[in-house]
Amino acid sequence: MFTNTMIRACLLGALTAMTGAPAAHAAGLQYAGADYDIGGTFFPGAGPQGNPNQPYVVVPWRTSGVGNQFAAVDEDGERYYGRDGYALFGTRHDYPSAYVAPGSSASPGDPIFESLFPNLIEMPDFISDQQVLASRIVGGYGYALIDDPTLTSGIRDWAWGESQSPQSFGQPPYVQLGILDGWDQFGNDPANADSLPAGRWGFRVGAGSPDHFRVGVMVDGTDNSDFVPEEIVLAQVSAFGGGSIVGSASSLTTESNRFVDMHFFDITGAQEGDFFAVGVKARDGEVSYGNSGVSGFTIDVLPEAPALAGDYNGNGTVDAADFTVWRDNETLTVTPGTMGDGNLDGVVGDEDYNIWASNFGNTIASTITPPGASLSVPEPGAGVLLLASVLGCSSRRKRSV
Structure with missing residues (x-):
């Protein structure tokens, strides 16, 4: 070394x-x-x-x-x-x-x-x-x-x-x-x-x-x-x-x-x-x-960053469907920028979840957090917490949110 x-x-x-x-x-x-x-x-x-x-x-x-x-x-x-x-x-x-x-x-x-x-x-x-x-x-x-x-x-x-x-x-x-x-x-x-x-x-x-x-x-x-x-x-x-x-x-x-x-x-x-x-x-x-x-x-x-951070299905809005993309591919090695890989490192992991959570509710016209940025997930609103609970996120892993 x-x-x-x-x-x-x-x-x-x-x-x-x-x-x-x-x-x-x-x-x-x-x-x-x-x-x-x-x-x-x-x-x-x-x-x-x-x-x-x-x-x-x-x-x-x-x-x-x-x-x-x-x-x-x-x-x-x-x-x-x-x-x-x-x-x-x-x-x-x-x-x-x-x-x-x-x-x-x-x-x-x-x-x-x-x-x-x-x-x-x-x-x-x-x-x-x-x-x-x-x-x-x-x-x-x-x-x-x-x-x-x-x-x-x-x-x-x-x-x-x-x-x-x-x-x-x-x-x-x-x-x-x-x-x-x-x-x-x-x-x-x-x-x-x-x-x-x-x-x-x-x-x-x-x-x-x-x-x-x-x-x-x-x-x-x-x-x-x-x-x-x-x-x-x-x-x-x-x-x-x-x-x-x-x-x-x-x-x-x-x-x-x-x-x-x-x-x-x-x-x-x-x-x-x-x-x-x-x-x-x-x-x-x-x-x-x-x-x-x-x-x-x-x-x-390699693929460039998506137009909207956290928009993993490309429909212009960061919503529950993007969480589903991330959840279904978590821990997988993927082509960078696809299948829930928000930070373009080729692996679907915790930082990609953080990118989604930090940008939840944003649309193409919103102010967004760029992929690859150092993220500290803010205290989420009630809507995000309810969504995470409904989708089973909180039961699958312990989150700082």
Whole structure:
């Protein structure tokens, strides 16, 4: 675990290659959670070779599915990651044998390496700049096969292999992932317990930033689970070099077992000129392998706050029907901003109840409490107390109201 002081030293002192105007405000940063072991029970990519009727196992991060619980859109055919942008590093595709390329590594920007192991980057317009902060890009080892983002974005194309030569039935399009690892470009070793965390990737927000977007960090899926970060952090920095940490969020300790995982961070209220960077610490705090690989990043724009706080059914009035929406979905993980999630954190909980209670009786024309605000529920009127009693709220949980 590293402290804000360590984060500040790493992300301000180490990432000096990026420059920009200081941020005048703090964006909201929150760790949303992790989607572990994407793709089922088999080690991704470990399919039989040479048998056209038994294709490779491919991680469905770009395939719509109910397992993609942190997707921005909760609709069949649309529930996948990186809808608005993605960045993958050191990828490789060698059909029909996915592992013909020997392992290799190079510094970012090496033209020979990137001709064999290309980076696949498609950023949204509101990301004005992005930069690799790791000292090394690695590809071609026994790493997982994942959806090819240039060919997959929704419904999986199981017939893709039939158009290849030789044919393979049921084979979706894939790339072999690579990783960003090593020390960072400024000398920080992630495997040294006394060292600072190592930078992996940074980006700058340009004009037209949405109010709420999600950054996914792809890890694991390697041939050695020890080379997976123990901790991942996303930080906003006022200025790279001589600035200060505006805010940060941490994954805390992560799991590692060779299956591909994705960790998600939500950013709210980012403005043009804001800088963000991802840093990591290694599991092994004593042996310096320069490990802690990160394979890629996704960008997904999340739903904006509803026009009326507490109006969970969208009819323009905060009333008993909105309480019912909250009650029926309490404790569930949902798409942010839906199904009673008033504070946009993706979980229906007590604060969402407080938002409803604080705004009960309001209409679109009323003065409302904005979602995400720090709420202390006022003493409710008799109507709210009667309603809570009738709906069974007071019998289900003890409330300060």
